[in-house]
Amino acid sequence: MNKKKRIGVYICHCGGNISDYVDVEKVRQAVDGGDAEIVVMAKTTMFACSDANQREMVEDIKANNLDGVIVSSCSPKLHMLTFRNVTERADLNKFTYVHANIREQASWAHSDNKIGATEKAIHLVKAAIAKSRYADALETNKIKATKTVAVIGAGVAGMKAALSLAEKDTEVILIEKENHVGGRVAEWGSLFSSTETGKEIIDRLYAEIVRHKNITLMTNTEVFENKGSVGNIAIKVRTITEGTEKLTEYTVGSVLMATGYDHYTPKEGEYGYGSTPKVITLPEFKNMIDNQSGKLMHNGAEIKNIAYIYCVGSRQSEGENTYCSRNCCTSTIHAAVTAKQKFSGITNYHFTRGLRTYGKQEILYADSLRAGDIYLQFYEDGIPTVTNEGKKTLVKVNDVLTNNREIEVEADLVVLVTGMVPRANSTIGTLFKLPKGRDNFFNEVHMKLRPVETVIDGVTIAGACQGPKNITESVNSALSAATKSYSILSKGELETDPLVATIDPEKCTWCGACEAACPFDAILKIDNGKKIIAEINNSVCKGCGMCAPVCEPDAINLIACSSPEIMSMIDALV
Amino acid sequence: MENTVKNITYDALVIGAGIAGGETALNLANTGYKVLLVDKELSVGGKMIMLSKVFPTLDCAACITTPKVSEISRHPNITIFTGSEVGKIRKLSDNEFVAQVTRQPRYVHVEDCTACQLCEKACPVNVRDQYQFGLIGRKAAFIPFSICSPKAAAIDIENCTLCGACEKACPTNCIDFTMEVETMELHVKTVVIATGFNLFNAEKMPRYGYGVYKNVITAQQMERELAPTRPFNTVLRPSDGKVPDKIAYVLCVGSRDASIGNPVCSQICCMYSIKQAQLLMGTLPMADVTIYYINIRSFGKGFEEFYEQAKGMGVNFVKGKIGRISEKENGNLILRYEDINEGKLQEAEHDMVILSTGVLPNTGIDKFFENQKLQLDPYDFVAQSDMLVSPSKTSIDGVFVAGTATGPMDIPDSILSAGAASSEAISYLIQQS
Incomplete structure (x- = not known):
């Protein structure tokens, strides 16, 4: 040395x-x-x-x-x-x-x-x-990279990312666990700032995807195994159609994660949800106004007065979701305005915690004010109550905007403005060892420097699996992730750090302890002609060092963390 | 790298070298495309390089910007023209644009300048420093700011008296008054607009007294007072250099206000004000900071938690828009407002007031295009022709848009938008070849 x-x-x-x-x-x-x-x-x-x-x-x-x-x-x-x-x-x-x-x-x-x-x-x-x-x-190691990207999740983010990669002469395996593409956006009708419905947008993207020779779309499919590392990631997927199971194996250079979000489900009894039939969630309400015409009906009664209670399951300073869900304000006002235009005699009462129609979305808020929507405000320590008196459902609040006057609205329908929460099923994140942030969404390496990369080399994240986003924001992040995945693979060759573990064949006695300790399956059992020893797969080893301390004969050395280096550091520190 | 090559074909012209333009240029260059990056300022880095720390992580802006700027500056696939403006762009056919670029003379040969600052010391002319937003002065021979790139002097010819003192002082003879305006015609295959935004001019709201009352400053000026490269090395109020101890923020100045012609919410002011309030609590632990707001819009990842943190630190949030500000003899300011929580008109005295001015479009971009129409939205930002599905496409095929040129946006969103614009531009270049 x-x-x-x-x-x-x-x-x-x-x-x-x-x-x-x-x-x-x-x-x-x-x-x-x-x-x-x-x-x-x-x-x-x-x-x-x-x-x-x-x-x-x-x-x-x-x-x-x-x-x-x-x-x-x-x-x-x-x-x-x-x-x-x-x-x-x-x-x-x-x-x-x-x-x-x-x-x-x-x-x-x-x-x-x-x-x-x-x-x-x-x-x-x-x-x-x-x-x-x-x-x-x-010296850095050079490895050949497979110019194929697995895109997991075929919602609007996954579909756009797949198309963007395919246009860049990159093969894409687009994997969707449902039997259809489009994710949440496919569920929606009318959208703010678009003449197209959510479904029409998805139809447009789907038509492009099926036409594109570089995209293999796999619906009803889930990834269940993940091996290897950036450049050459071996994944196994399971497709279930009509009760039959088919397993397929792919080698891809990068994985782009676009697994989306879940809607927040109110707790039993939260603002009367579940116990009062007049209380529904925002996604349920959007569905209602998209699918009904003539009169707006709920449980056989015509709806005139609608109360919207905002921030249900969001901005809980002491609760599980401390974050703001970002697009519910705009989404709610758009739905309220749409309901008013489509059905006669509707009055909208918005119980908000301070509106967040940021940017040009502010115009929508101003329009709804002009159209006569009524806005009330509360803080977290004075949330509205929903009570039933006979057949009446009453929403009550001490309104911040009118000097805390108690205001009571008799509502034909109470819409709980529920936000976006991370996917309850976290199997895929665990499989790829993706870290999560405080909010439990997947976490980027750095919000400003590397916003679509994760600490797992070669795995990028896009859309609402990283945090609440509207469609434009999801697509921006999807295209950014596609750019990143593409730039990793475009040269066909990758440089990887030489900071890996090494085995001293003289000392190794193959006890298997290192193999059991390795989280990346980087240790192979080989016969070197003299005896059975461990060998490191350099393209998979991350140099994490889990193997070194469990090696009894001290046969494992970690490059750049050698014993003289670490010992001399300890000497300097103590 | 800064270059003097003319009449060359580039794959992409990126207009504006702020974070969105810089990120776009890097993405294109890293995938093998030749990029021409043009900025009208003397340094790349846009508005972000002038900031102190950035929300919600409180990373120092320079720590994030300068390495990017460094990477842009030395990338072999990127040619940078600073102090330059795009005049006219003509689309000849798909994949073929001709752009006229005019470079103003810097009167300094950048490659020879060592940024030794001897010209600054020699120059007898003092003018207000636009890179410190007028808080302090600078010379007519000057280095724009300490972390600028290229790090080289420039001569402010408008204010220069042509005394020649700088030329004599310069040890490398890099000052050259014979430099002239250069006009170049360049061929490019695609164009990305990343021209950023302007901040609202607070003088247009006389009732807040900006420009009249000395202790009413803008948040941009406070940003400089808080920056690591700050001019005073602490926070001072301008009238008498006193350290303020009762500071007020007025939000929505020039935003959400149809009466001044901008009904749009600027999206960043709540957060940058909360950030400054947190930094002030650190710098001046004894000071009271009050934020007067209509609605707090802390909607991004980690933003709401950042807002809660500010409340926890003792920042005082008052719901109510300021109607009028008046000045007392001692330079303190009286703010008159409707206190929404109390339901009455109130007056409060502060010794320094920060106006959180809003985001306005950088106008005139549509005039670049000669034989094509670049559509703008009703607020004069660049219109997104397919906003939901392809947010960076414009009304001209082959011309893309990144960052705040489309509307207000914070830094993470600008970077994602730049990622999208580069993706579309790369696809366009591949599909057309």
């Missing part, structure tokens, strides 16, 4: 994110020239990631003939790749770069203790220097 002698260290202010709590100059002084004088250069910088600093780094590396570089800044999740690339541009092997996280781990974690935060930052940087001495130059 080649010990480094000329290491350069950068300590980032992160524009105050770090320097407000960590004394970056003190950190610099603590490491400059230290560690047996192998640190030949240490600098602080306002933004290490800025273009100007990146250029300076390239110049510094060359001018000082550095053989190791450390940036002490934010989480490696954010910028490790940025600085590896800088190192590479300076003709230094990019894997000799070592990252120290002094933002999440020092300044943000210890904003109440500036001295402690600074001390911890010094330790973290010293540990990185220690590791850097042993960081080997490595």
